[in-house]
Amino acid sequence: MERPQVRVYTDYKSPYAFVANKQLFELEETYGVELEWLPYTLRIPEFMGTVEERTPHFWRKVRYSYMDARRFANAQDLVMKGPRRIYDAFYSSVGMLFAQRHGIFRSYHETVFARFWNHDLELDELSAISGVITSLGGSAAEFEAYVHGPARAEHDRIIDDAEALGVFGVPTMVFNGELFWGGDRIDMLVERIQNPQSAAKALGSRYGK
Template identity: 40%
Template sequence: MPPPTLTLYIDYKSPYAYLAKDPAYRLERETGVAIDWLPYILDIPAYLGTAKVDAAGRVLEQDRNAHQWRRVKYSYMDVRREANRVGLTIRGTRKIWNSSLAGIGLLYAKRHGAFRAYNDEVFERFWKHDLDIEDPAALADVLKRAGTDAADFASFAAGEGARELKAVQDAAEAKGVFGVPSFVFPDGDLYWGREHLPNIREILAAEDLSRRT
């Protein structure tokens, strides 16, 4: 029997999803498990409020209480600590981005066999403040470098891609997904956060052993 397929939900505006990317690649490579990467667009204002800052970090607009600010500040301290450890650049964002278009780009890249290159470039450049993930032309350019012609990306994003993203989002929430990165086994077993990767690896190893006995 082949190993199970894990579903992994990500959002490009989540630094925690970025930190899970390379460990998830290693999990695929070292265990043989297939991972189906799908977008899940976080509604950050619903639980962390909103804020907009300038290049110097000064708050221009905000709708957060003191608890939410403490949580946001700790989150960035936490992700930068881990990013420094693994050699990634994560710069604090200046606003809450709408990452829906980038998620649609992920679906488009998968259709055209260009997922890995697209995924890597979007994550890396976004967190270096080098990519506007709300700009269709910028994402089409990424898709071209990833190996697609991206000629119909704009029409896909406005029609079929938007509908597919909603369907993916609805299916994720039906499974209980509420954040990213979220790993879901075929039986619906859900693990939220990259810290569960060692547990997932153990489960896969145990299942592989059971197939061989």
Template identity: 40%
Template sequence: MVSTHGMPKPIFLPSMRTGASSWTTDLAVIVMVSKQRGALRMPKTITLYSDYKSPYAYLAVAAADALAREFSADIKWRPYILDIPAYLGAAKVDDDGNVLSEERNAHQWRRVKYSYMDVRRYGNREGLTIRGPRKIFDSTIAGAGMLCAQAQGVFRPYHDLVFERFFKRELDIADPAAVEAVLAESGADTTGWAKYAADEGPAAVRRIQVEAETEGVFGVPTFIIDGEIFWGREHLPVIHEILAV
């Protein structure tokens, strides 16, 4: 006798409930319905590269959560540190947005202004506060904090707090002491953090970055599924299709 314990409740068609082959037909229907409902779908692993100074990476958090819920996907978050001055120049502004110093041409300013208009457009839908930072931060220390939080099982509270506070201009993600405070608030044991943040942590972040670039990663958010790379949230419909198979 074949047990169907744990399988979704079968849907039987009336015409299939009679006849000598009704049981085998019904079992076929169970399998068909199970596939439709995703019961036989193997969970997928998604490697997701992120940078705490990227507003687009911040927007990707909710999208990744949705993938995890809908498809039981295992999201592997990894730090990837953007070199923003290399392609968007650099600038410092005061609290009112007045430019204090800049190494950025007109084209780069247009791109930056559009990017923040764009992320606020989507962030407002999710109730997120996204304020442009007053300068370009080196997020390596915050990335090392991500690895520390993951190792201690407190990744999610750390992840959420860092993104939220950075884009409210309440957190210096380059300051080891500030990142340590968030780790402690998230429940991590910060004994040895100062030494880790000075050496081993940044080195681990750099190793991950080199591995990512070997795979072809160049920006965030980048999703990797079965070796296939998807850069940006605009690929989410295709990612949904892949996970639904």
């Protein structure tokens, strides 16, 4: 029997993506799901505005979001320190793609998340991401050649394809063309995996069909 396939879009600078990892990997172990991990690198100013434009209402929402994500982190014994600045996660995102092709994805994925949220890794420094890859047995020279070669075009194509599907945030899971945004939708995703026919009924009732 063919394994259910779920595409997961994630970003290392997202607190909610970080705390969703455990449940997502459990999909493989418990339900035999095949996960396809892809980067969706959030462009912070695009959807949050510049720091100068942000209102008091916005900052209340931000403070709550990090507090809320930290509750999930604490339940998993994960360290989550608030980010010190706005990061461009391009290097870490293409590092994910590189790690997948060199058999070190799971270690890379967990290392980057854990170290970033422990204030032990700068996502937007090429040397820092190269260092992670080297520490896991990969080649920094090959990774940097990839970064300076086809990485940008591949990364941007993945983002464009994600947005064509309707992706706007992380973590987003895609199963049989249906999107599930956020770790609090993983239980609904499990329901779909167990009963794929339920999707047509649920989506039909949503649109009054």
